[in-house]
Structures are given as C-alpha cells and as structure tokens.
Amino acid sequence: MTQDDHKLDGLYAGISATVMGLGRFGGGVAAARFLAEQGSIVTVTDLRPAEELEDSIAALSDVCIHRWALGEHPVDVFQGCQLLVVNPAVRPDNPLVNEAILRGADVTTEIELFLRHNPAPVIAVTGSNGKSTTTALIHHLLKGAPTDEEPNSGFRKIWLGGNIGISLLDQLSQMTNDDIVVLELSSFQLETLRRKRFRPQIAVLTNFSPNHLDWHGTVAAYRTAKQAIFDFQTTDDVAIDPGDDDHAGDGAEPIVWKTRGRRMPFGLVDQGEDGVFFDDGNLILRAARGTFEDCVRLTIPTQLPGAHNALNVAAAACAAWQAGANPESFSATLKTFQPLPHRLQLVAEHAGRQFWNDSIATTPESAIMALRVFSGRAVLLAGGYDKGQDLREFANEIKARAKAVVLMGKTAESLKTLLVSGDQSATLPSIVAGDFAEAFARAVALSDRGDIVLLSPGCASYGWFRDYRERGEMFCKFAREWRPVE
Numbered sequence: 001m002t003q004d005d006h007k008l009d010g011l012y013a014g015i016s017a018t019v020m021g022l023g024r025f026g027g028g029v030a031a032a033r034f035l036a037e038q039g040s041i042v043t044v045t046d047l048r049p050a051e052e053l054e055d056s057i058a059a060l061s062d063v064c065i066h067r068w069a070l071g072e073h074p075v076d077v078f079q080g081c082q083l084l085v086v087n088p089a090v091r092p093d094n095p096l097v098n099e100a101i102l103r104g105a106d107v108t109t110e111i112e113l114f115l116r117h118n119p120a121p122v123i124a125v126t127g128s129n130g131k132s133t134t135t136a137l138i139h140h141l142l143k144g145a146p147t148d149e150e151p152n153s154g155f156r157k158i159w160l161g162g163n164i165g166i167s168l169l170d171q172l173s174q175m176t177n178d179d180i181v182v183l184e185l186s187s188f189q190l191e192t193l194r195r196k197r198f199r200p201q202i203a204v205l206t207n208f209s210p211n212h213l214d215w216h217g218t219v220a221a222y223r224t225a226k227q228a229i230f231d232f233q234t235t236d237d238v239a240i241d242p243g244d245d246d247h248a249g250d251g252a253e254p255i256v257w258k259t260r261g262r263r264m265p266f267g268l269v270d271q272g273e274d275g276v277f278f279d280d281g282n283l284i285l286r287a288a289r290g291t292f293e294d295c296v297r298l299t300i301p302t303q304l305p306g307a308h309n310a311l312n313v314a315a316a317a318c319a320a321w322q323a324g325a326n327p328e329s330f331s332a333t334l335k336t337f338q339p340l341p342h343r344l345q346l347v348a349e350h351a352g353r354q355f356w357n358d359s360i361a362t363t364p365e366s367a368i369m370a371l372r373v374f375s376g377r378a379v380l381l382a383g384g385y386d387k388g389q390d391l392r393e394f395a396n397e398i399k400a401r402a403k404a405v406v407l408m409g410k411t412a413e414s415l416k417t418l419l420v421s422g423d424q425s426a427t428l429p430s431i432v433a434g435d436f437a438e439a440f441a442r443a444v445a446l447s448d449r450g451d452i453v454l455l456s457p458g459c460a461s462y463g464w465f466r467d468y469r470e471r472g473e474m475f476c477k478f479a480r481e482w483r484p485v486e
Helices: 027-037 054-058 095-102 110-117 131-144 169-174 187-195 219-231 307-322 327-334 364-373 392-401 412-419 436-445 468-481
Strands: 016-020 041-046 067-070 083-086 106-108 122-126 158-162 180-184 202-205 238-241 262-267 275-279 282-287 292-297 345-350 353-357 378-383 402-408 430-432 452-455
Touching: 016 027, 016 095, 027 041, 027 083, 027 110, 027 169, 083 095, 095 106, 106 110, 110 169, 110 187, 122 131, 122 219, 122 307, 131 158, 131 180, 131 307, 131 327, 187 219, 202 219, 202 307, 238 307, 262 307, 275 307, 282 307, 282 327, 292 327, 307 327, 307 364, 345 468, 353 468, 364 378, 364 392, 378 392, 378 412, 378 436, 392 402, 392 412, 402 412, 402 436, 412 430, 436 452, 436 468, 452 468
Parallel strands: 016 041, 016 083, 041 067, 083 106, 122 180, 122 202, 158 180, 202 238, 238 262, 262 275, 353 452, 378 402, 378 452, 402 430
Antiparallel strands: 275 282, 282 292, 345 353
16 A cells, blocks of 8 residues: 555645654654655754754654754744644643644644554553553564464554554555554543544553643543543444453542443453453453353463563453454463563572563552562662652552662652651661662662562652663663672
8 A cells, every 4th residue: 555545645745844842762753754755844843952862863864854943942833833743741731832723733743643644443552551561462462363264374464653662654655454553552642632533443441540640630631531542432443441450540449431332341350241351371251242252271471470461461362352363372472472671571680689670660550560579579679750649559568568678769758758657667678869870789788699679660760860761771781780799
C-alpha cells in the first residue's frame, strides 16, 4: 500500500506546521520529519536549549526545517501555524496552545497524527503500571503465534509503537488493513485522543492507581483520561480490564469501568465469567457468555517474575487471543520473550548479591509489586521526584518487606518521616543519600551475601536524572562495575 492509498499525497504540502516539544525520545522528531517530507513548512520549538537536544536535532539534519525556536516558545510560532503538533506532556490548558486554537489551528499530537492515516486495526494498551510490558507481550505473542486459518505460518504483520518509545509515522506507507498495530498509550496521550473520539478495536487497561496528579490535577481527571480508551468503542470491539484485581478506587471495592465493547476481564483467579484467568498453571479462556471455553497449559518464564507479571501475561494473552492468535502456542512463545530494560531486570551478580534494575517503577504501586517478589531480601533504593502521590502504603510495605532502604530525591525526607512512625520503624535501617553514587554505595554496604540490591524507586526520576532510563543505566553501570573490597 502506498502513501497515496492512505490519502496522504499533498495533504500537508505547503501548510505552516509547528512541532511543540521536540523531546529526546522520537515523537517530536518523527512528527517533524513526517511533515517536512510531506512538504509542510515546519517550525520546531522546545523550551530546552539546543545543546540538550543535540541528538534529536541531528536526527533531522537531512530534512528541511524552516525554523528552529529553541530555549523558548515564541508566541508568533503559535499565532501563524495551521497545524500544531503538541508533545503529550504539554497540558491541554497551555495558553499558547489555546492561542493557536483560537486562531483556527488544527491541534494534534504525534500519535493522533499517525492514527488519522493508519489503515490497520489497533490494539491499545494503557494503565498505571505494566502497560509497556503488556504491550510488548501482546506484540510478541501475535508475532509468534499461528492463526487457526494458517496454523503453520506466522501471524499478520504486527507493528509496535506509541508511548513505548517507537513512532510509526514513518512506517505508514508499508501498512495495510490486514496488519495489526499494537500501541502503548499514556494518560497524556489519551487526554488528547479522548477529544478526538479515539476508538481502538481492542482496548486493554492493565490497572489503575493515582498517578501524574501534578499534571492531571485530580484523581478523577486522571481516571477520565484512562477511561477514554473504552469510551468510543462499539459492541463490535473488545474491552479488556482487570476486573476484581483492580482495587485502587475505593479500598477493598474493585473499580468498575464503563465499557461499550465486549468486556473481557483478566485475572489470577477464575471469576467464572468471560475473559482470561489463571487456574493452577492453566490459562482459562472463556467467551460468548460462557458458551465457549478453552484451557491451555501455560508456564510463565523466569524472566517475568512476580504476580504483577502474571497479570501482564493474562492481559496480553486475552488481547492476542481476541485478535485471532492460537492460545496453544502461547507457552512456547513466552519462553523467547525478552523483558524490556529497566523493568525488574537482573543486571549483575557479584559476591553472592543480585542487582535488579526496576527504574521504570515510578509509582508506589509498581515498587510495592517488586518488593513483594523479593520480600525480606531486598536492600531498596527508593524515592525521587514528588508527583503528589500518597506514599503511606509504600512506606508501610518498605517497613514490612525491605531489609534496608536508601532514600533519594525530593521524596526522601517525607518517606523517612513515614518510615520512622509505627512499630517496625526501629528495626529497619534507612539512610538518606545526597546523590545516586552515594545511594548505590550505601545500599551495597547494607547488603550481605544472598541479598538483593533493588532499584525500584516508586517515584519519578526528575531532579537527579533526565528520566528513568538514565537512572536505570547508571544503576546498571554501577552494578556491573562493583566488586567487594578484598
């Protein structure tokens, strides 16, 4: 299929387009390249100075960028643009964005720009935790699974993209309506897509817990953004949610999500309804109001430890099955799955100690899951940027499950205060570190043979690092280089 088949020929030629937020992870670069190659007059603006964006700028060296406006957002680039592509992290009430809207600009995002022209059905994944792993698992299961119609061949062409760090804009010309696109979507991206009435054919919500309150403002607003993944589905679509395993709303009561699509919950206990559930090493797959049921043996590989990963597998299996894959292949296909970096990843073993990198754990809930995998054995590196989350449950789990803890960043003192209250406070060694090198050294010093040194911060990385990737890479470097003093 050609781009002309996608009705792109000349669509953006000659228009004035502004990309707001070049960034470092591909979305802004992909949008700028796509529009420039389509013949648009492209302006790129970012609050970061050029020296912080060298790699992204270099990636656009072979296309014509009409104007670079870096280190600031000049008002005139918003007043004169016809198309404004906004970085998902920009709040929707940004006055410059509103200025462009008032002047008649078409305001969009990189992911929505892709979806406008994507010919293939979409499996969309969101959630407070586990969405990247679940997205990658769906992609892997679909690529490795034969279909009932073609039992001896691979599946249709499967594309992976979205918030997982991959833009598919430059792949549009290769896509057909016989393919499948698997997208990870953040709450920021869904906030814009909600206004565009986004409708995925299969929607997956991994779980929900309060997050990004510094951006969304309230839990209700954050939940509304997540709800958008289901809002515009029809009865022909599939809505996959965590069912009774999602308890973040009202304590013991599970959250109820409004779904128009055919609802398929997933979980670790068979709920006796349509969906996908684990049951004593088997995967139960049930549909058509209980009139169809299948049971396949499924072993979760060791590279996916913990109950949270079992839930990720159940959600991914449900989506892949509903997309047409044969569940009989799932167990064998999972054996070749390579976990994504920075997600409960064993990176080194020295002197009887294991070093696990879980830098992606930017919420208390995700760090709690990691602590439960290594209960009683982990010397934890915790803390970071303050997103306005409630850290009380995280502190309680640290006291109950960590062997010791080294605290980092803006939340260090508040976590320290929470840790020194209660009955268990006197038995837990806890240290506040001034930088990451000190935090790592202190954590190792608190560990013994047989222990786990675990980076699972429960908070974002901003302040000490650009992002969780840089934090995780530094931990990996320290872990691989560390040796005990003889």
